[in-house]
Amino acid sequence: MRDVAVVAFAQSRAVRAEEGANEVEILMPVVSAAIERSGVPRKEIGFTVSGSCDYLAGVPFAFVQGLDAVGAWPPIRESHVEMDGAWALYEAWVRLQHGDVDSALVYAFGKSSLGDLPQVLTLQLDPYCMAPLWPDSISIAALQARAWLEAGHDEREMAEVAARSRKAALANPMAQVAQDLTPEELLKQPYLVSPLRRHDCPPISDGAAAVVLAAGGLAREVSERPAWIRGIDHRIEPHGLGVRDLTHSPSTRLAGERAGVGRATVDVAELHAPFSFQEVILRQALGLGPDVEVNPSGGALAANVMMGAGLVRIGEAAGRVSDGGAGRAVAHATSGPCLQQNLVCVLEADQ
Amino acid sequence: MTEAGPDPNEPVRSIRAPVHLEYHFMPGRASSRFLRGVEQGRLLGQRCPQCAKVYVPPRGACAACGVPTDEEVEVADRGTVTTFCVVNVPFHGQKIKLPYVSATILLDGADIGLFHLLQEVDAEKVHMGMRVEAVWAPPEQRKPTLESILHFRPSGEPDADYETYKDHV
Numbered sequence: 001m002r003d004v005a006v007v008a009f010a011q012s013r014a015v016r017a018e019e020g021a022n023e024v025e026i027l028m029p030v031v032s033a034a035i036e037r038s039g040v041p042r043k044e045i046g047f048t049v050s051g052s053c054d055y056l057a058g059v060p061f062a063f064v065q066g067l068d069a070v071g072a073w074p075p076i077r078e079s080h081v082e083m084d085g086a087w088a089l090y091e092a093w094v095r096l097q098h099g100d101v102d103s104a105l106v107y108a109f110g111k112s113s114l115g116d117l118p119q120v121l122t123l124q125l126d127p128y129c130m131a132p133l134w135p136d137s138i139s140i141a142a143l144q145a146r147a148w149l150e151a152g153h154d155e156r157e158m159a160e161v162a163a164r165s166r167k168a169a170l171a172n173p174m175a176q177v178a179q180d181l182t183p184e185e186l187l188k189q190p191y192l193v194s195p196l197r198r199h200d201c202p203p204i205s206d207g208a209a210a211v212v213l214a215a216g217g218l219a220r221e222v223s224e225r226p227a228w229i230r231g232i233d234h235r236i237e238p239h240g241l242g243v244r245d246l247t248h249s250p251s252t253r254l255a256g257e258r259a260g261v262g263r264a265t266v267d268v269a270e271l272h273a274p275f276s277f278q279e280v281i282l283r284q285a286l287g288l289g290p291d292v293e294v295n296p297s298g299g300a301l302a303a304n305v306m307m308g309a310g311l312v313r314i315g316e317a318a319g320r321v322s323d324g325g326a327g328r329a330v331a332h333a334t335s336g337p338c339l340q341q342n343l344v345c346v347l348e349a350d351q
Numbered sequence: 352m353t354e355a356g357p358d359p360n361e362p363v364r365s366i367r368a369p370v371h372l373e374y375h376f377m378p379g380r381a382s383s384r385f386l387r388g389v390e391q392g393r394l395l396g397q398r399c400p401q402c403a404k405v406y407v408p409p410r411g412a413c414a415a416c417g418v419p420t421d422e423e424v425e426v427a428d429r430g431t432v433t434t435f436c437v438v439n440v441p442f443h444g445q446k447i448k449l450p451y452v453s454a455t456i457l458l459d460g461a462d463i464g465l466f467h468l469l470q471e472v473d474a475e476k477v478h479m480g481m482r483v484e485a486v487w488a489p490p491e492q493r494k495p496t497l498e499s500i501l502h503f504r505p506s507g508e509p510d511a512d513y514e515t516y517k518d519h520v
């Protein structure tokens with residue numbers, strides 16, 4: 001395998017509703033910042049790939065407009081996934097394995113404020129037997145939470161995740177929701193959709209993120225401390241919720257094993273758990289012990305740009321490696337209802 | 352077959368599952384400036400700081416260079432037909448009498464064509480290079496939409512030299 005590293009990351013500050021700017025206007029400064037930080041000249045970037053979802057804007061081929069932020073003339077090598085940008089990064093990593101290009105720009109954007117997000121997400125369900133009932137994404141997550149609680153967990157575990165995440169977000173200027181409250185205080189809040197309280201759910205966010213990858217020698221040239229991708233894998237579970245064990249995440253476990261999470265000590269993990277209890281499921285699936293620092297950024301409970309939050313996890317984890325805060329980091333991204341699809345990426349500094 | 356209802360062994364060939372979602376359209380900063388201009392009878396574009404091309408309507412970015420286009424430029428409400436099509440086929444929602452002409456018009460001062468209607472001319476007389484001008488709705492009827500220009504019509508000027516629009520065909 002060819003060595004590939006994250007050499008730059010940028011993101012916009014997540015907000016509930018970006019009133020003035022359209023997607024391109026949100027994205028453009030983020031892409032420019034990532035390219036500038038990478039030290040790779042824009043016109044020398046070998047491959048560009050994005051992640052977004054046309055359902056968020058309600059416009060077919062909305063992703064094509066995103067290219068306005070990139071500078072696609074003369075024509076560039078470009079691709080898109082209708083998924084979180086973490087999967088776009090996976091495609092870029094595969095593309096860099098071909099060996100003919102040395103750098104890639106990966107970006108993601110989502111403006112959920114244009115529609116009713118919990119209902120828009122209904123459309124990712126099975127279209128014959130589930131979607132016609134119009135269950136929203138919060139209710140679907142509440143079903144999973146109930147199954148998880150009845151498998152032997154309690155609401156205090158959920159409140160602890162929420163309290164820790166939102167407190168950590170106080171140190172993240174890009175976060176949307178940050179507060180310092182104890183689990184006890186959170187447990188006094190009313191239910192939003194039982195057993196979920198508001199703080200167990202992610203905020204609805206508008207924003208964008210971008211990462212620049214570089215291979216081998218180029219990564220060493222442009223970065224003092226590249227965050228090397230030492231393993232990356234993604235796995236998916238069946239579409240029908242009824243055939244899955246919602247209290248565990250076998251796809252995360254498998255992706256984690258394939259990415260080599262357990263091969264050495266993990267210093268920090270950025271887990272894409274949109275709902276508080278899902279973080280506990282993910283930690284277990286990845287075998288992360290209590291000594292692993294989880295979501296120092298605040299995670300998806302502090303900012304959850306649809307199609308971007310997974311890529312942000314990789315960017316945040318890589319940032320911890322590159323700034324010397326961690327020697328080995330794990331990033332995780334999820335997609336679909338109830339952690340249906342999961343991607344795991346292991347990032348390491350040079351030994 | 353009895354009156355008991357559909358045959359349970361017959362495969363279901365289709366289901367009805369209506370989808371209704373509502374969205375707010377958000378034009379963004381650059382398009383908002385443009386649409387507010389149209390409301391006042393002005394056509395506002397933006398110039399790229401790198402390649403100097405003027406985009407009308409502006410999108411806040413130069414798609415070729417990938418940089419923000421902050422400089423605002425007012426362009427003329429007249430220009431040159433670079434390409435056109437004669438619509439002869441009736442369709443659902445059609446409001447205009449057939450045949451009619453849709454044209455791409457390179458406004459004077461712009462570097463990208465604007466798509467609009469061409470009226471007050473026989474379809475067979477329309478041609479590339481034809482000079483046209485905007486026919487605006489009366490000021491009190493203008494709104495932040497390109498429908499504030501009712502249509503374009505021939506301006507009576509001589510045809511534009513091919514050299515002036517050859518990069519736009």
Ligand SMILES: [Zn+2]
Pocket residue numbers: 399400401402403404413414415416417
């Ligand atoms: Zn330009």
